[in-house]
Amino acid sequence: MGVNLKQLAQALGISQTTVSRALNGFPEVSEKTRRKVLDMAQQLNYSPSPHAKKLATGKSKTIGHIVPQSDHMMINPLFSDFIAGAGETYSKAGYDMLMSIVPRELEEKTYYKLVASKRVDGMMVHAPLVGDTRIALLKKLNMPFVVHGRSADDDTTYSWLDVNNRRSFQRATRLLIDLGHRRIGLLNGIESMTFAQRRRMGYLETLEAHGIEAAPEIMFSEDMMEPYGYLRTRQMLSLADRPTAILCSSILPAMGSVRAIQEAGLETGRDISIVTHDDTLSFLANSGDIPMFTALRSSIKSAGKRCAEMLIEAIENPGMSPVHELWETELVLGNSTGPAPT
Incomplete structure (x- = not known):
């Protein structure tokens, strides 16, 4: 049976943070210390946990979704498909999803709270409104975010994916x-x-x-x-x-x-x-x-996957330029249309 990070650090007589950074290849750890940590980890059959990685990187590895409280949002299949697509991408990249369902009047306060607590590394913004105040707020808080949609046609200052x-x-x-x-x-x-x-x-x-x-x-x-x-x-x-x-x-x-x-x-x-x-x-x-x-x-599910990819890229590459994608729809003919009745 292997040991956890705390037990490994105790065996070495150094801090958990230093051990975690040594295991994850951070350059500020000396080669001598790194070698010592790796050797002891092998001897004690150390198995890293997601928490250990978070400690090493200073990242929560969590994406926030703040959803205004409503009677229909959580059962809306459009929203569900988007979340399913985004969730698949998060999981593959080792990220968790934190979803907060809040009354609309508490939405802004919740953004402040999540950013201040460092519980999330980035935010996904749903259903943008005309003149949406959430966008200016997230810019002010210096939090990576992606918008599913756009607030205005000339939105070039943040990342978004929208359908035409x-x-x-x-x-x-x-x-x-x-x-x-x-x-x-x-x-x-x-x-x-x-x-x-x-x-x-x-x-x-x-x-x-x-x-x-x-x-x-x-x-x-x-x-x-x-x-x-x-x-x-x-x-x-x-x-x-x-x-x-x-x-x-x-x-x-x-x-x-x-x-x-x-x-x-x-x-x-x-x-x-x-x-x-x-x-x-x-x-x-x-x-x-x-x-x-x-x-x-x-496909709303495909949009969810791509928005999640864009957000993870923004989190892992600070300072990268905003990404904008405008998707065209496919017109498919079915049985519901015909010539106007005379």
Whole structure:
């Protein structure tokens, strides 16, 4: 049976920090001391622990995720897929994940607390808002961080990964217009978040470019859950001039939309077309030779993996320049779209 770091240090008669630094090759430890430590470690069958490595490097080997308290965030499959992807990358690199679920009014205080306690080496920022104050705070605290998304188009001073939401919704709206649709509803996410703001911009710009007037009564902005899609689609179907197509920000409201359309005795793709974003969820794949939905496809799990890689690179290479990645979506044709009914 081997000894731990404390026992090894006691046997040598030197501090745990010096032993740990010798074992991890730090240059400030003399070659004589290093040799002595390595020989004793071999004799006593020393097995290093994660805690020992943390002591040696002065790093916590932990990434922080501060998530505002809400009814839907923790069960939202988009968030879950991102965390699954990031978690895989952390584990491979020897990092742990610390997640704090806090009321939004305590969010800033929690950032200060985690940084001051040195419990984390870096932070992942979720769901950036327009004019997000967390970004300026993390810069001030000199804490490595990566944002999944962007707060503004000219954000070059910090690392981020984002999907080209504006172009995605331009393409989706153009597809529907090319199919003859002129009355196109929008089931968007919450527009205080920049991804949803950009999606609305892409939608509105494309309508305007084709001479189509925007109709506020068929444009909505809420949490992207199934009941939202169902209730708002029922509301649109009750209009005298109902839409012939609906553009959805996620597969969850899109499924709610389909439920409302079927209850009304209508058929998706024939009577009303649907295009959705974010359809590659781990437990709810829009797959098959011809998928159920026409969709703008981008893997949230892959984004989680890449954001984690970027953050670990920033932690392990202090002073490196910010990294920016803007991913394009793949437009996949499915059964949910067809020509506008005459």
